[in-house]
Amino acid sequence: MSASRSITLPYADRFAEIETSLPGGGAGWLSTLRRESISRFNETGLPSPKVEAWKYTNLNALAQLDLRPAGAEHAGMSVAVTEVPRIDGAHRLVFVNGRFRSDLSGIEGLPPGVELTTFAAAADSRADFLQAHLGQVAQTNGHAVVNLNTAFMGDGYVLTVPEGVEIEAPVHVVSAFVPGTDGAALAYHPRNLVVAGPGSRVTIIETHLSLVSDSPYWANPVGEISIGRDAEVRHIKIQEESLAASHLAFTRAHIEAGGHFDSFVMTVGAQLSRNEIQVILDGENGTCRLNGVYLLRGRQHADTTTWIDHAKPHCDSDEVYKGVLDDRAHGVFQGKITVRRDAQKTNGNQLNRTVLLSEKAEIDTKPELEIYADDVKCSHGATAGELDENSMFYMRSRGIPQKEARTLLIRSFVEETLEEVAQAEARTYMERKLETWLQKLHREGDAQ
Amino acid sequence: MPPVTETIDHVRSVTEQKYKYGFVTDIETDTVPKGLNEGIVRFISAKKGEPEWMLEWRLRAFRLWQTLEEPSWAKIGYPEIDYQDAYYYSAPKQASDRPQSLDEVDPKLLETYEKLGIPLREQEVLAGVAVDAVFDSVSVATTFKGKLEEQGIIFCSMSEAIREHPELVRKYLGSVVPYSDNYFATLNSAVFTDGSFVYVPKGVRCPMELSTYFRINAAQTGQFERTLIIAEPGSYVSYLEGCTAPMRDENQLHAAVVELIAMDDAEIKYSTVQNWYPGDEDGKGGIYNFVTKRGACRGRNSKISWTQVETGSAVTWKYPSCILQGDNSVGEFYSIAITNNFQQADTGTKMIHIGKNTRSTIVSKGISAGRSDNTYRGLVRVQPKAENARNYTQCDSLLVGDQCGAHTVPYVECRNRTGKIEHEATTSRISDDQLFYCTQRGMSAEEAVSLIVNGFCREVLQELPMEFAVEAQKLVGISLEGSVG
Numbered sequence: 001m002s003a004s005r006s007i008t009l010p011y012a013d014r015f016a017e018i019e020t021s022l023p024g025g026g027a028g029w030l031s032t033l034r035r036e037s038i039s040r041f042n043e044t045g046l047p048s049p050k051v052e053a054w055k056y057t058n059l060n061a062l063a064q065l066d067l068r069p070a071g072a073e074h075a076g077m078s079v080a081v082t083e084v085p086r087i088d089g090a091h092r093l094v095f096v097n098g099r100f101r102s103d104l105s106g107i108e109g110l111p112p113g114v115e116l117t118t119f120a121a122a123a124d125s126r127a128d129f130l131q132a133h134l135g136q137v138a139q140t141n142g143h144a145v146v147n148l149n150t151a152f153m154g155d156g157y158v159l160t161v162p163e164g165v166e167i168e169a170p171v172h173v174v175s176a177f178v179p180g181t182d183g184a185a186l187a188y189h190p191r192n193l194v195v196a197g198p199g200s201r202v203t204i205i206e207t208h209l210s211l212v213s214d215s216p217y218w219a220n221p222v223g224e225i226s227i228g229r230d231a232e233v234r235h236i237k238i239q240e241e242s243l244a245a246s247h248l249a250f251t252r253a254h255i256e257a258g259g260h261f262d263s264f265v266m267t268v269g270a271q272l273s274r275n276e277i278q279v280i281l282d283g284e285n286g287t288c289r290l291n292g293v294y295l296l297r298g299r300q301h302a303d304t305t306t307w308i309d310h311a312k313p314h315c316d317s318d319e320v321y322k323g324v325l326d327d328r329a330h331g332v333f334q335g336k337i338t339v340r341r342d343a344q345k346t347n348g349n350q351l352n353r354t355v356l357l358s359e360k361a362e363i364d365t366k367p368e369l370e371i372y373a374d375d376v377k378c379s380h381g382a383t384a385g386e387l388d389e390n391s392m393f394y395m396r397s398r399g400i401p402q403k404e405a406r407t408l409l410i411r412s413f414v415e416e417t418l419e420e421v422a423q424a425e426a427r428t429y430m431e432r433k434l435e436t437w438l439q440k441l442h443r444e445g446d447a448q
Numbered sequence: 449m450p451p452v453t454e455t456i457d458h459v460r461s462v463t464e465q466k467y468k469y470g471f472v473t474d475i476e477t478d479t480v481p482k483g484l485n486e487g488i489v490r491f492i493s494a495k496k497g498e499p500e501w502m503l504e505w506r507l508r509a510f511r512l513w514q515t516l517e518e519p520s521w522a523k524i525g526y527p528e529i530d531y532q533d534a535y536y537y538s539a540p541k542q543a544s545d546r547p548q549s550l551d552e553v554d555p556k557l558l559e560t561y562e563k564l565g566i567p568l569r570e571q572e573v574l575a576g577v578a579v580d581a582v583f584d585s586v587s588v589a590t591t592f593k594g595k596l597e598e599q600g601i602i603f604c605s606m607s608e609a610i611r612e613h614p615e616l617v618r619k620y621l622g623s624v625v626p627y628s629d630n631y632f633a634t635l636n637s638a639v640f641t642d643g644s645f646v647y648v649p650k651g652v653r654c655p656m657e658l659s660t661y662f663r664i665n666a667a668q669t670g671q672f673e674r675t676l677i678i679a680e681p682g683s684y685v686s687y688l689e690g691c692t693a694p695m696r697d698e699n700q701l702h703a704a705v706v707e708l709i710a711m712d713d714a715e716i717k718y719s720t721v722q723n724w725y726p727g728d729e730d731g732k733g734g735i736y737n738f739v740t741k742r743g744a745c746r747g748r749n750s751k752i753s754w755t756q757v758e759t760g761s762a763v764t765w766k767y768p769s770c771i772l773q774g775d776n777s778v779g780e781f782y783s784i785a786i787t788n789n790f791q792q793a794d795t796g797t798k799m800i801h802i803g804k805n806t807r808s809t810i811v812s813k814g815i816s817a818g819r820s821d822n823t824y825r826g827l828v829r830v831q832p833k834a835e836n837a838r839n840y841t842q843c844d845s846l847l848v849g850d851q852c853g854a855h856t857v858p859y860v861e862c863r864n865r866t867g868k869i870e871h872e873a874t875t876s877r878i879s880d881d882q883l884f885y886c887t888q889r890g891m892s893a894e895e896a897v898s899l900i901v902n903g904f905c906r907e908v909l910q911e912l913p914m915e916f917a918v919e920a921q922k923l924v925g926i927s928l929e930g931s932v933g
Binding site for chain 1: 521832845847848849850851852853854855856857858859860861862863864865866867868869870871872873874875876877
């Protein structure tokens, strides 16, 4: 009866063969870290749905892909600058198959003291810095997917913002997939690191996409964000990978007193995706907002897993995730709020709302509160179901056709959350994604 | 001194109050040696004069149980249970010679009930409640039986039902909670000693609330109750279950199974007040309460309603559930769980929507004080064929003191777009404003807290039947005295 708690990932065996080609070159502290991580991973394998945190997301199909680690030879594919999405005025870093492409990137006019480099470059030129910060925020030895990333991490962005500095233009990071000539299913493990000094401010926009639609691949980014006293980091992520892709992302933010973390995630892509965010409010008066939308169709599976850990008093957190599911799509929301014993005067609010458009769509939601302090105000709410029939009736009675009424209702449902995004260009970009999604729905929609 | 500080002081003083119902009645018991093996299972079955099929069923359960692992997913911690270090059978002496009326009942037993505040005679006259009083595992007194028989209602102990109505028991026992269901239910299936059996025939509305008081008495005797309630089409029954237990140092294991079956247009209302010994203020002793309760709404328009007030036990592991199979069927779960000192409660419900137009309501109020942990864990699942299913869930937690924990772990699984699911949860404490408002109008801090918490629980308390409401409010009051105000 007792099914296994782990899934074997044959891909992990490739670690030995490519170890020396990874940044850090198979020697030194970085190499030790990688080896420790792979051996931890090998102890557990990938988690099966028997593991509570992965109850609704099955990685079996992913493990069965014949995955190859993306190497330097996969980075040089021919890509035109025009193919890569652009946020006007932003500093731009483009990664192809997990490796940095300077020819597609453009960083200009960063304020003095700001360091924006790649993980591979930092492994050489800023090894001490990297050693000091890597794994400090994401100390999640028990997390198999993070362990795998740490073993294989190939490239990524490393951003340091010194005390009191504000980077006005957003930093736009594009992670694009282009299939290699050998047609292998590639896997890449970007590792991103942000260290925002006291009082600093920065906005980061990540776009994850594929420039070709039908090749399977696996993107497994891990991000660590360290937010100093009174610093503010806004992190916007648009996940529009191809429908053949698997995308498992893990981000962890550490917030010091008075710091603020603002995260927005739009999920429209990938066959299988999980976006996991952990936030620890580790100083008084810290705040965080986690918002997001997921628009899924076909047989897409998207898992949103968040954990907000209130470790110190007087912190506020706010979380709203909304989803629209069509066809046979499967949405998962697991949101946990922990309030530790000392974290008095905590406010924590969480909401998950999902609209189901088709008979075969499914949503599994698990909003969880774990509270050890008494002077707190925490709440969570979850709703699932069809579009509100009263609103629908209201519009129909005014002569709006069913399909249009439906589109309008969905747009307003999603837009309400999108409006929370302060960065105008990113918001416009996401609104366009929403429109594209709605148009497809409208075209295909046989409104009963 | 501000009211809050006073409150906390008061909490401390009353928390140390001794368990009000802690006393031991000394009655000779007919006990088998400690330990669990096939021999014990056979002994229990033989002792009860059970038919072969019943023994077979028990043995199947026992053999399976030996291969199972104790579940560890709940947010509770307790020392490892040594299943070989407990007694699995004990019965009052007169087991073979059962009393026909109250007069024949051991006066010492009656005295015990009086101490508990349930004088049978008075109840018989005043409340009109038929009491199937379980004193350690075997029913010793059943009242109002005649009156019920007139209507064709069967209300008896499980052992009697196995002897007298084997066809009904065989048909329904294990049909909602199969013997393979989970570790504790499997254990129960192997060694259950007694419990209640209720059968309400077609179209009959049970004229009175049926009630059983459970009571653990002999030291180190695990109680394994098995309750089965069948409501035929168009019938109605309200069942009350309540328990108090004497003070003990050793942990006592309790693994009950309750199965409810409601046919077309039938309704079962099941109310529980659970006030077993919670352990002392250092967390020593107390009952381990691992209960599997499940109701099946088999018929159209059927309804099952669970109401529980959980204030006792050191460890509570309990998820009264509804399987809403029949179209238009309704499931309800109203719960108050109060934990204090080192108590741990992991409780909630499962609502499985299978039929069309099924509805469920969950209202859970958790109050934690002292160093206790109180967890709501629930599942709402809408199956693909459950058109127009509707669920509303509200779970609120109240924390008293900064050493306790309140947790909410709801699972919502929706596989039908016409389903409509709403879940809300809040966690808070009694606000200073509320307290100030009350005390400013002349109430003592204690009264104020009691009032506020009663208000907090009101939605659940008002679901209790009259017979229980008084006791429940008293219980909440006592628990509050000891924990909140």
